[in-house]
Amino acid sequence: MSVKRIAIFGSTGSIGTQALDVIAANPELFSVEILTAQNNDELLVKQALEFNPNCVVIGDEKKYQKVKDALASSNVKVFAGEKALEEAAAMDCYDMMLAAIVGYAGLKPTLKAIENSKPIALANKETLVVAGEIVMQKAIERRIPIIPVDSEHSAIFQCLVGEGRNKIEKIVLTASGGPFRGRKPNFLVNVKRDHALQHPNWAMGAKITIDSATLMNKGLEMIEAKWLFNLKPEQIQVVVHPQSIIHSMVMFEDGSTKAQMGLPDMKLPIQYAMAFPQRIPNKFPRYDFRKPDTLTFEEPDLKTFRSLALAMECLNQGGNMPCILNAANEIAVFAFLRNRVGFLDMTEMVERTINKIPFIEKPTLEELYHSDGEARNFAATLIEM
Ligand code: NAD
Ligand code: MG
Numbered sequence: 001m002s003v004k005r006i007a008i009f010g011s012t013g014s015i016g017t018q019a020l021d022v023i024a025a026n027p028e029l030f031s032v033e034i035l036t037a038q039n040n041d042e043l044l045v046k047q048a049l050e051f052n053p054n055c056v057v058i059g060d061e062k063k064y065q066k067v068k069d070a071l072a073s074s075n076v077k078v079f080a081g082e083k084a085l086e087e088a089a090a091m092d093c094y095d096m097m098l099a100a101i102v103g104y105a106g107l108k109p110t111l112k113a114i115e116n117s118k119p120i121a122l123a124n125k126e127t128l129v130v131a132g133e134i135v136m137q138k139a140i141e142r143r144i145p146i147i148p149v150d151s152e153h154s155a156i157f158q159c160l161v162g163e164g165r166n167k168i169e170k171i172v173l174t175a176s177g178g179p180f181r182g183r184k185p186n187f188l189v190n191v192k193r194d195h196a197l198q199h200p201n202w203a204m205g206a207k208i209t210i211d212s213a214t215l216m217n218k219g220l221e222m223i224e225a226k227w228l229f230n231l232k233p234e235q236i237q238v239v240v241h242p243q244s245i246i247h248s249m250v251m252f253e254d255g256s257t258k259a260q261m262g263l264p265d266m267k268l269p270i271q272y273a274m275a276f277p278q279r280i281p282n283k284f285p286r287y288d289f290r291k292p293d294t295l296t297f298e299e300p301d302l303k304t305f306r307s308l309a310l311a312m313e314c315l316n317q318g319g320n321m322p323c324i325l326n327a328a329n330e331i332a333v334f335a336f337l338r339n340r341v342g343f344l345d346m347t348e349m350v351e352r353t354i355n356k357i358p359f360i361e362k363p364t365l366e367e368l369y370h371s372d373g374e375a376r377n378f379a380a381t382l383i384e385m
Contacts, residue, residue: 003028003029003030003031004029004030004031004095004096004274004275005030005031005032005033005093005094005095005096006019006023006030006031006032006033006094006095006096006097006098006274007032007033007034007088007089007091007093007094007096007097007098007113007118008020008032008034008035008036008098008100009034009036009085009088009089009097009098009099009100009101009106009109009110009124010036010037010098010099010100010101010102010106010123010124011035011036011037011044011047011100012037012038012040012043012044012047013100013101013102013205014203014204014205014208014266015098015100015123015149015205015266015270016035016037016098016100017043018266018267018270019098019100019270019274020032020047020050020051021267022267022270022271022274022282023051023274024050024051025282026271026275026280029275029280030274031051032047032051032052032053033053033054033055033091033093033094034053034054034055034056034057034088034091034093034094035047035048035051035053035056035057036056036057036058036059036085036088036101036109037056037057037058037059038058038059038060038101038105039059039060039063041058041060041063041066041067041070044056044058044067045067045070045071048071048074048076049071049074052074052076053076054076054077054091054093054094055076055077055078055079055088055091055093056071056076056077056078056079057078057079057080057081057084057085057088058078058079058080059080059081059082059085059105060080061080061081063080064078064079064080064081067080082105082108085101085108085109086108086109086112088109089109089110089112089113089116089118090112090113090115090116091116092116094118095118095119096118096119096120096121096274097109097110097113097118097119097120097121098121098123098149098270098273098274099113099120099121099122099123099124099127100123100124100149101124102124102126102205102207102208103124103126103207103326103330104126104130104326104327104330104372106124106126106127107124107126107127107130107131107135110122110124110127110135111127111131111134111135111138111365114135114138114139114142114144114146115138115142117142117144118144119144119145119146119147120139120144120145120146120147121147121149121270121273121274122146122147122148122149122150122273123149123150123270125150125220125221125224126220126326126330128223128224128227128228129220129223129224129322129323129325129326130322130323130326130327130368130372131323131365131368132223132224132226132227132322133227134365134368135227136227136228136230145276146228147272147273147276148224148228148269148273149266149269149270149273150221150224150269151247151248151264151266151268151269152173152174152221152225152247152248153221153224153225153228153229153248154247154260154268154269154272154273155246155247155248155249155259155260155269156171156173156225156228156229156248156249156250156260157228158260158272159248159249159250159258159259159260160229160250161277163250163252166252166253167252167253168229168231168235168250168251168252168253169235169251169252169253169255170234170235170236170237170250170251171225171229171231171235171236171237171248171249171250171251172237172238172239172248172249172250172251172257173218173221173222173225173236173237173238173239173248174238174239174240174241174244174246174247174248174249175215175217175218175238175239175240175241175300176199176200176201176202176212176240176241176242176244177215177240177242177300178199178200178212178213178214178215178217179195179196179198179199179200179213180196180213181240181242182301183304184304185304185344188304188343188344189342189343189344190342190343191213191342191343192339192343193336193337193339196209196210196213196336196343197209197210199212199213200242201242201243201244201264202244202264202266204266206337207330207333207334207337210333210336210337210346211329211333213343214305214307214308214343214346214347215300215305215307215308216307216308216311216329216346216350218238218300218308218311219307219308219310219311219312219314219315219325220311220326220329222236222238222311222312222315223311223314223315223322226315233312233315233316236315238300238308239297239298239299239300240297240298240299240300241295241296241297242296243293243294243295243296244264245261245262245263245264245287245293245295246259246260246261246295247259247260247261247262247264247269248260261287262286262287263284263285263286263287265284265285267282267284268282268284306347306351307329307346307347307350310325310347310350310351310354311325313354314354317359318361319359319360319361319362319363320357320359320360320363320367320368320371321354321359323363323368323371323372323375324353324354324357324371324372324374324375325350325353325354326372327353327371327372327373327375327376327379328349328350328352328353328354328375328376328378328379329346329350330376331349331375331376331379331380331383332345332346332347332349332350332379333346335349335383340383341383345382348382349379349382349383350379352378352379352382353375353378353379353382356378357371357374357375357378
């Protein structure tokens with residue numbers, strides 16, 4: 001394998017920093033060409049000095065001069081602002097984009113990379129939730145692989161390798177259940193930000209950690225799976241598996257079920273996506289099947305964790321509904337993280353927004369951008385409720 005030149009969009013986040021660990025451990029396989037961050041200029045500069053990319057993009061334009069000055073002695077180009085993200089994605093200097101920006105902000109740069117015929121290692125699930133049909137269509141037209149980084153989707157992808165045209169009966173997405181598994185609404189109503197930010201199995205960015213606590217994350221993942229693997233909603237099942245050892249499963253038409261397993265560590269799916277189709281050795285800890293342990297499975301509690309039920313509704317309805325769901329959820333999670341709304345208010349905000357914004361069955365990209373804006377504006381009005 002020759003050196004693969006990676007562009008990391010969202011390099012200062014949980015996925016981005018772990019990807020850089022993988023790259024640092026495999027300098028003969030990977031180089032870094034683009035790094036981007038929204039606010040964390042100090043970490044961006046540190047990464048740029050260590051990995052010497054072609055360019056960096058700082059989202060917050062006020063920080064441009066500071067980053068520029070800090071990198072003056074290097075030959076790293078510095079750009080700033082939202083538009084610069086798309087311009088960087090359109091550059092020729094890289095071989096693969098790791099899409100690791102959080103939220104809707106990841107959509108446009110990822111689309112630009114696909115239009116630029118660059119393979120995508122996709123962590124940013126919101127891209128497919130918002131515009132899955134359009135994104136996948138563009139990727140198919142350009143024959144661009146979209147290789148999932150999300151652990152569940154990486155598991156399914158790995159289970160499908162070698163299966164050719166064999167049909168999938170269903171996929172089983174595993175969910176840890178988050179920090180509040182088994183809890184009821186009378187408990188959840190009082191949950192505070194810091195408690196919700198403590199995930200039992202995974203250390204992740206703030207937004208996805210809150211999504212994991214409400215189970216919205218699993219709903220977003222069902223929608224992500226629909227587009228990645230071309231599935232019907234009824235082929236996608238969620239099962240709670242608190243130990244997070246089985247990362248997901250595929251059941252084929254003969255009933256045979258494949259699972260991908262391992263300790264919960266995002267470096268593995270990140271490394272798999274970047275190196276695909278090759279597997280590369282590493283020193284990550286291994287799961288020991290000899291140690292006494294019990295793997296358990298249960299149905300998700302859709303009555304308590306209504307965000308998952310709402311996401312399932314949007315998955316079934318299709319059109320612009322997942323886009324509206326995502327926008328409302330981003331506003332709600334952001335408000336919760338700022339202690340502006342309670343834990344259960346997040347679900348309420350999402351529900352009211354999906355009932356409010358007009359349904360479009362086959363939205364264009366422009367219509368999706370519009371629905372996103374409408375949903376955000378409406379959801380924001382609910383913060384004072
Ligand atoms: P994070 O919050 O830790 O990092 C987000 C990154 O995106 C940062 O580099 C930040 O600077 C950048 N960013 C934030 N807002 C931006 C904006 N408006 N414009 C441009 N850049 C912006 O998030 P994360 O946990 O690393 O998650 C990244 C993506 O990967 C999310 O879509 C998440 O759902 C997905 N994912 C994460 C994990 C995980 O373990 N962290 C697992 C599966 C999937
Ligand atoms: Mg996941």
